[in-house]
Amino acid sequence: MKRRSVASRRIFDLGMRLVAGSAAAAGILALAWILATVVSRGAAAFSPAFFTHLPTPPGVSGGGLANAMLGTLLITGLAALCSIPMGLLAGVYLAEFGRESRFAAVVRMATNILMGVPSIISGVFVYTLLVATTGHFSGYAGAVALALIMLPVIVRTTEDMLLLVPGALREAGLALGTPRWRVTRDIVLRSARKGLLTGVLLAVARVSGETAPLLFTSLNSPYWPERLGQPTANLTVTIFSYAMSPFRDWQAQAWGAAMLITLGVLATSLCARLFIRGK
Amino acid sequence: MKKLSALSVALIVGLSAGVVSAADPATINGAGASFPFPIYSQWAYKYEQTTGVKLNYQSIGSGGGITQIKAKTVDFGASDAPLKAEELNLAGLVQFPMVIGGVVPVVNLQGIASGKIQLTPSLLADIFLGKVKRWDDPALKAENAGVNLPAKEIVVVHRSDGSGTTWIFTNYLDKVSPEWHGKVGTDKAVSWPAGVGGKGNEGVAAFVQQAEGTIGYVEYAYAVQNKLATVQLRNRAGKYVPPSIASFQAAAAGADWKGTPGFSLVLTDQMGDGSWPITGASFILVQKEQGDGARARAMLTFFDWCLRNGAAQAEKLDYVPPPAGVIDLVEATWKSEVRTAGKAVWP
């Protein structure tokens, strides 16, 4: 190692500290600015009408995005319903039954690849499969596209959380004569349930902010989502079309919707963190 | 926790209990051109208030409208680029006009009011070809002697999606500029020599609104609704005209609707002292063979309402409604062409 004087090393260290501090400040400032913009412009759009009325055409005031809020809840809920049981069971297989098998290794690789698929590709795939073939855009197709994104995340987190459960617990249960499925359900899953819930909540949070998969599947609608077999209103596609429009009142509503999604995602993530803390 | 999740599952399943994924009979779905979107959305709104029938129109561009109606994913498509009779027959579609409007160039130049800038056809083409690159170009200055043009680069804004507005605009440029004809041509999406792309009329208007030194082209209602500065164009008769409902009407006055199969008329570069050179009609496309007769009739009833009762709303947004004679021609076409199970749907 080259010999450098203590003084020069100290000066260099001080210099690097300044650089670090200012770079950190710059980055943090930019991010804080974004947050502040969302909050200020978004909160300005919040009004009772925003939460309860249907959209009005440009130029007609008093519109809201109540249908889009309901639509997002329904589509995300349906996606969760599809992906959570399947993801949980697949994760259970990987953690409990498939630790050594080659099949499990292949499934693990497939899960990793699926996690890396860009969300817009998921939308393209589901459009080809469900929209072009059935003849119309639908909330179902949107839910399937979101479920496709959630699935590998849930599989991975389930496997990770279950692997954290000590083998001794399983062996104790089996030694008592409990059938394997009950060991898994009542001992393993139960002791990992906080981590599992966190994984599920994080997957849901991530997916509720996605726009690209819904662009070609559930499209959008100015009406209440009465049946999901139709183009279904949702917040993210609404934000996309409203934000790109020149109409001021639509742009304001886009910020409001953006803030709403942010709050929802943050609330969900916070719940997840609280669960994990309470472990 | 268990009860809550069971309840929410029941709620979701219950709400999505249109188990058969058939579309809701009460909502008519349409998609397509952003050109007529301002008036279609207002008509749908008014119609729902009067009759309770819902109409969901999504502005995705004329290209999208044609694709979706051919794929039968919507009940009707809307396009400003008229399909020729052969294409209509091949796809089994019926086409008819709903409104006439104008495509106007819009600019964003600080301190320069709407209608101040004057452009000749070749200047417009050269700007969009990227040959005239700056606002203080001598050719521009020659036509606009009294205007204080800034020393800035021109930023061209065009459409990034498949657009009937583009079709009308490029159709006009194709007619007036041989270089445009050779280099670019007419279509809903072309290989633009210069500029930035915006999605929909909305996207172009938004870009022009936000950035200085831009020039784009939008349907007139977008320029008015968003207070964008328009330009005057020199028409075929050699006169400079600003865009207005009167200038669109003048251009549409000489149209021969009866003699054109499929109503696929082009209204650009028309004669007349007061004619706006880039006028165009916006069309609706429906399938000839309708699976659901009641649904088809409900859809045609809506269009009939718009054609007969929507004129006031259309004119407020500076769209020209089709004249009364055309309405009768259109409905005669419905009667003869739109069928379900062998029987006519209309009246």
Added chain:
Amino acid sequence: MALSERRILSPVADRVFRSATVLCALSVLLLLLLLVSTLVWKSLPAVRAFGAGFIWSNAWNPVTGAYGALSSIYGTLATTLIALLLAVPLSLTIAFFLVELAPPFVSRPVGVAIELLAAVPSIIYGMWGLFVFAPLMSRYFQPALARLAGGSPLFAGAQMGIGILTAGLILALMILPFMTAVIRDVFSLVPPVVKEAAYGLGATKWEVARQVTLRYGLRGVIGAGVLGLGRAIGETMAVTFVIGNEHRLSSSLFAPGNTIASTLANEFSEAADPLYVSSLVYLGAILLVISVGIQWAAHSWLARVERRAGAWR
């Protein structure tokens, strides 16, 4: 229930349970195969028409039916590169700042804020980019950059606020919180005893950061980088608002362009003729190959790095 009955029932239940889990695991695999095969199937017409030349062709003319992926691929790579060049050093710095330099009353709220920002949907970055950042870019930053560069073709052309550079910057901001959170977690896992040993030898903070913390957490840092890369490459919304949607190659970073994701977002729902659709799916398949390829390459490199750095553990 009698013990004898239970022993007869449970093998069946166990088998059913196990089969159910195997089925679910299998369906994950089948979904992936279905996805890949659908993409391949739908892109075949374009592959037949253009072959591999699609990748380096810069045509994009729906009128004549000529399509090429070059401008989209270039845009994807350029914006991702800009984003990483900015986000990686910045996130390392912020993470280091939070773990080593900041007092708790700063590091804890900032840390929480960073994690919350990582959960913000990416469309918000796009909107902020278009409405707040782009006007500033065109009015202040782009003129300044052009002057500093002194006529370099990299910063030439109209300064309209949107373009490849702006998209890259917005992308950097988007992946920054997420990468910072991960790297901060990695840094905080470095055992204090290792750092204190270095301090005991008289090392300065910077030297400890570079030689000890970074080396120890290299695997995690690279993992974070790969994750950030993966997100940046496939990002649609943050980019589509500010990239300008142009199928053109330009040497200037101020010029508008597009990425594969933004092309798909803009044009997919309106592509009319089958060759157009097929070309877009071909583009999507290329994006998938790039994303997966990069992740696979990173994972195998990571495995190699881990083996070499094994002496440190």
